Every structure is written in C-alpha cells, then in structure tokens.
Amino acid sequence: MSDPMRPPVSSQPQPAPQRAEPLRPRAALRTAVVWDVLQDALDRRAKATGSDTLDVLDTGGGSGNFAVPVARLGHRVTVVDPSPNALFALERRAAEAGVADRVRGVQGDISGLFDVVEHAAFDAVLCHGVLEYVEEPAEGVRHAVDALRDGGVLSLLAAGLGGAVLARALAGHFKEARQALDDPAGRWGEGDPVPRRFTAEQLSGLVADAGVAVGAVHGVRVFADLVPGVLVDTEPGALQELLKLEAAAAELPAFHAVATQLHVLGEKRTTEGA
Template sequence: MSDLRPRAALRTAVVWEVLQDALELRVKATGRQALDVLDTGGGSGNFAVPLARLGHRVTVVDPSPNALFALERRAAEADVAERVQGVQGDAHGLLDVARRGGYDIVLCHGVLEYVDDPAEGVRNAVAALRPGGVLSLLAAGLGGAVLARALAGHFAEAHQALTDPNGRWGSGDPVPRRFTAEQLTGLVEQAGLRVGAVHGVRVFSDLVPGVLVDTEPGALDALLKLEAAAAELAAFHSVATQLHVLGEAAESETG
C-alpha cells in the first residue's frame, strides 16, 4: 500500500497485493462495500488499520493487552476507531470471542508458529468464515531459515533447522515452528478450504544488505518488483522467509 514505510513495504507488499485482490473479489461477490474482517493475532493493527481505512469492519483478536492498547491508539490516530474492535483472546479459544461464520475474510498471520496445535488454529479460523469467505494464512517458511543460517556461515544450525521436526535451528531460535508450503496447504485443505494461491514472501529482501536498498537509486522499487515476480513461482517457495496461502470457502448451495 502507498502509505507503508519503505522497509515495511518489503515485508508486506506481496501479502497486501494478494489480500486487496481477494477483498475486491468478495466486495463484488457480496455486493457489500464494507466487509467483515477478522484478524487473529493482529497485534497493534499493521493490517487491521489499513483495512479499516479502506472502509471494512475489522475485529482484532490478540492475547496481548499492550498490543490491543496500541491498536486502539493507532486506530484513533487514523480516524477509523469506529471500524476497528480489539478483543483479547487467542487462536485456541477464537470462537469464544469471535462469531462463528461471521466474517468475509479471516487473517491468520504469524500465528501458527506459536500455537500448540496448528491444525486446530486453522480449523477455528475456517469456522469463523462465511460461505465463500477467504482465509489469508501467513507463516514462517522452513527453507528461508535454512538458507539464512547457511549464508551467515552457521552451517550446523542450518542443518539442524533442516532436520528438526519444527524447523528450529537451536535452543536460541525465537521461532517455535516453521512450515513448508506443502504443510500449510495441507492444513488449509484438511480444514475444508480450497487453496486459491500460494506465495513466497520475502524471498530476497531478508538476504539483501540493507545498505543497498537504502542507498542505491531505484533499488527499493526494483526489489519490490522482483519479490512480486518471484512470489507466485513454486521454485522460490522453498527459500522464502514466509509463506502465504489463500484458502477459499465454498459458497452456500443457495448462493
């Protein structure tokens, strides 16, 4: 989106592009300009506030009171407080605080890495969707971590991540779990959705020295275009820092 900071744009541009296309399709399909969006694990509103600025109603579920306080302040500063609701909760008890079958779009970004049961987390997110709704799932990619450790010269850690059941490179790894594209699409399909698209996120941006992006004229735009071009190519999914899966619920039989 145009109001994203340059550095943030590198991390989110691919996801925003896919998400905005999905939103436009749902607006056309439902005939409603304002959609109901659930952002589970949405924190301080990196996605929720821009979505509300587009006119959609967004409910953010997050376990952190501090994050929800920051969300409230951020929404107020963006003049969208009436379209953003923060609720304390987590993926395990999602349906205790969110409406079952009540949302056109559900975001599950950076959540599955931290839950005890990723399959349950996906099932709960899917249960919150309306017929024809869309799940936006973003999680840490295994291959990206392996590549990053190897390029940094930490070969034993790269091998550990490659062979560890959860994709962790050691006890100091801050990420509890990583996924392959096949694992994520499997979770989505097992929860009853059709996989609409898979994208590699941050294929190159985490590997490129920041000084090149900050000082070389046109480097940021060129890198953004490169990320966008590589995102849909399956060959790059195995080395992406994050993986984005779009899951689509079936329409109701009457609609």
C-alpha cells in the same frame, strides 16, 4: 437489536475508503506482496457479496499492521490478540488513521477464538504469524476457517522452513542450518525464537484439510532478508526494483522453498461443496 460483534457505526460522515496505506520502506519489504494479494481478494469478495463493507477478523493482529489499512478500505475489522499492550497500540493507531469506528480490539487467541467472536461471522479471516506459536496448528486453522462465512477468504501467513535454513547457511552456521532442515518443527537450535516453521506443502495441506480451496501460495521475503539493508536504503531506485522482484517471484513454486515466509490464500467451500 444491534450486533454486539460489530463496532458501533458513527452517525458522522465517514471519509471515503482508500486503496492503500503508504508503507515505510522496511514495512513495504515485509508486507507488500501479502498486502497486494489481500486487497485484490477483498475486492473480489465485496463484489461477490454485493457489499462494499466486509466483516474482517484479524487473529493475532497485534497493533494493526494489516487491520488499520483494511479498515481504511472501508471494512469493519475485529482484531483478536492476547496482548493488552498491542491492543492499546491498535486503538491509538486506528484513531490516528481516522478509522476507530471500524476497528475493534478483543483480548484472546486463536485457541479460544469462539470465546470472543461468533462462528461463521466474517467475510475474511487473517491469520498472520500465528501458527508458528500455537501447540496445534491444525486446530488453529480449523478455528480460523470456522469463523468464515461460506465463500469467505482465508489469508494465512507463516514462517517458511527453507528461508531459515538458507539464512543460517549464508551466515556460516552450517550445523544450525542442517538442524533446521532435519528438525520436524524446523528449528535450528535452543536459541531459535520461532517454535515452528512450515513448507508450502504443509501449509496448503492444513488449509485444504480444514475445508478451504487453496487459491494461491506466495513466497514472501524471498530476497529481502538476503539483501544488505544499506543497499536498499541508499541506492537510488533499489527499493522499488526489489519490490518488483519480490512480486515477480512470489507465486513461482521454485522460490517458495527459500522464502522467509509463506502466504496461502484460500476460499471457504460452501456447505454443498464441502
């Protein structure tokens, strides 16, 4: 009997997996650090399982910014997202990339995750830009972890508190910067579009409490949101040098406190080690 949680496998010859999907300049600044780390983690998981094809869950994956490139690596990806429009865009994007047979979109959210996917069915779970918007972040992390097989990879990306404080201060909004610093949710005011922000310690704690061994914490967009866009777009070589700077600073704890986003990479402990 076929597995209903996996996309149908085409009988036609498949294109060879590719190492990466070319990134547009702005997209590169937003995702390069996470993408590089994620590719390496998927490679390690593939070696550990002895399989070149992994089952990957992207919860809140939207139109496939990560799901489609992951599928291009040869993996099967299930995207769970509450937006029908985003899932439609995902379907179109996957078709254009030639990976429609490896990408499956399902309407849902992390709070009701197991209404649409199975427990312990995935080698990797991406939870990017989700915890900021759920009522119970700890529950969201637990659900993401419960979807993992033992030894599976968790990639968690969320808004960082320090980056928001710094951005408001540099814009001259000092009262809002102070409010974000003091607010338990890290919000700078009623007009703040982000419901919640985190410190690196808070995110690492949520992950560890859910049974995941934290492997690395990365600061994302440490400098990118502070550099004038015209400089990146017009100065020869500026983008590549900025990408190198972001990569160099990403794992340094001193820069986590000013990053716009924080990325936590972890591995689910085996039952014996839990």
